[in-house]
Amino acid sequence: MKITRCTTAVVEANYDYTYVRIHADNGVFGTGECFMAPGLTAALREMFPLILGRDPREVDRLGRHLWRKGSGAGAVAGYLFNAVSGIETALWDLVGKSTGVPAYQFLGGKVQDEVRIYADCHAGDNIESWAAMLTPRQPAWLQKALAGKKTREERYEPAQYRRRARQMVRAGFDALKFDIDSIVVLTGEELNRPLRDREIEKMIECVDAARQGAGPGVDLAVDCHWRFAPSEAIRISRALAPHHLLWLEDPCPPENWRDIAEIRAQGGCPILTGENLNRRHGFWDLIANRSVDLVAPDVQKCGGMLEAKRIGELAELQGIRFAPHNIASPLGTMASAHVCATLPNFVALEFHGSDVPFWNDLVTRPDAKGPLIERGRIRLTEAPGLGLELNEDAAREYSKPGETFFE
Ligand code: MG
Numbered sequence: 001m002k003i004t005r006c007t008t009a010v011v012e013a014n015y016d017y018t019y020v021r022i023h024a025d026n027g028v029f030g031t032g033e034c035f036m037a038p039g040l041t042a043a044l045r046e047m048f049p050l051i052l053g054r055d056p057r058e059v060d061r062l063g064r065h066l067w068r069k070g071s072g073a074g075a076v077a078g079y080l081f082n083a084v085s086g087i088e089t090a091l092w093d094l095v096g097k098s099t100g101v102p103a104y105q106f107l108g109g110k111v112q113d114e115v116r117i118y119a120d121c122h123a124g125d126n127i128e129s130w131a132a133m134l135t136p137r138q139p140a141w142l143q144k145a146l147a148g149k150k151t152r153e154e155r156y157e158p159a160q161y162r163r164r165a166r167q168m169v170r171a172g173f174d175a176l177k178f179d180i181d182s183i184v185v186l187t188g189e190e191l192n193r194p195l196r197d198r199e200i201e202k203m204i205e206c207v208d209a210a211r212q213g214a215g216p217g218v219d220l221a222v223d224c225h226w227r228f229a230p231s232e233a234i235r236i237s238r239a240l241a242p243h244h245l246l247w248l249e250d251p252c253p254p255e256n257w258r259d260i261a262e263i264r265a266q267g268g269c270p271i272l273t274g275e276n277l278n279r280r281h282g283f284w285d286l287i288a289n290r291s292v293d294l295v296a297p298d299v300q301k302c303g304g305m306l307e308a309k310r311i312g313e314l315a316e317l318q319g320i321r322f323a324p325h326n327i328a329s330p331l332g333t334m335a336s337a338h339v340c341a342t343l344p345n346f347v348a349l350e351f352h353g354s355d356v357p358f359w360n361d362l363v364t365r366p367d368a369k370g371p372l373i374e375r376g377r378i379r380l381t382e383a384p385g386l387g388l389e390l391n392e393d394a395a396r397e398y399s400k401p402g403e404t405f406f407e
Pocket of ligand 1: 223225249250275325
């Protein structure tokens with residue numbers, strides 16, 4: 001079996017959904033998704049000659065080959081791993097579809113049939129679209145969706161958190177995550193100043209409001225996006241400890257595991273981090289020093305499905321749980337779900353697309369109808385590979401100007 005052709009396509013959604021397609025000489029193709037990055041499709045096109053003519057069944061070998069060839073351009077960490085992750089996932093889809101086997105079977109098989117999904121709720125109400133360097137943009141679908149919505153300034157109030165929590169629980173989710181860093185007046189100096197008592201009080205008010213909206217049986221997590229110094233993160237963690245959060249995410253800059261360990265030891269909330277780390281090696285200090293309660297690799301970035309599985313297994317050795325970051329389309333979300341289903345320490349997988357009006361339209365499934373996520377769960381079936389196909393009509397409609405579409 002040989003790889004004969006590789007192509008890309010990009011959908012301009014709340015982020016760029018970057019797809020890789022790999023064809024083999026048996027007439028089958030597989031599709032994977034990469035986490036956004038500037039210049040990503042150019043990097044993918046540089047990588048394709050390295051795998052053309054190779055056996056797609058040697059997934060790990062090809063992944064490691066790409067790591068090594070990226071030496072100097074990001075072999076240890078960096079956005080080349082976004083590209084490698086999409087290729088690796090496309091290979092699993094291709095191998096699965098060629099053999100009639102679901103991708104989770106190649107990762108050891110399921111330990112659960114359903115994957116619990118948590119809804120990212122932003123800061124109450126936050127429909128947005130971001131380019132790869134996190135500059136805001138307004139594609140046509142967003143301009144239409146924004147008509148009549150509240151302005152950014154009106155959002156960060158407890159009433160919004162309450163309303164959004166109620167809405168997402170009604171949609172079937174029993175785990176929610178809210179941003180609390182955006183409650184603080186963001187000047188770029190947050191790392192260099194003590195938080196005002198009123199700022200922390202407002203965080204508590206918003207979490208209280210989210211709890212009122214969600215009701216007692218729903219798990220709540222909050223995200224700080226690396227915004228605060230460890231001393232301030234400890235204050236936040238202590239203030240929120242009585243709320244029994246599922247986790248406090250990225251409370252401080254991620255470079256130093258000792259800072260994260262200190263917040264964990266002195267705060268009171270379970271700590272989660274890891275969405276920007278690559279490979280097992282990126283997680284090693286956090287896991288070996290037991291400085292987190294949960295790891296959150298992004299399957300479209302960390303190195304791919306097998307690497308995410310390995311990170312989850314390393315974490316399991318230390319009693320650390322696994323709750324992957326995910327801002328992908330349904331295709332990448334499904335790839336993540338295959339990994340999650342194979343890990344006993346899995347808690348919940350992120351869903352970041354509730355505001356994207358065409359999110360569910362982007363895929364079709366051979367053995368299921370309706371939305372991919374139902375009652376806050378993804379159910380894994382016996383369908384081969386990732387168990388779904390990209391809906392090319394929908395993807396083409398929202399494809400990013402200037403990018404090729406599987407050509
Ligand atoms: Mg986050």
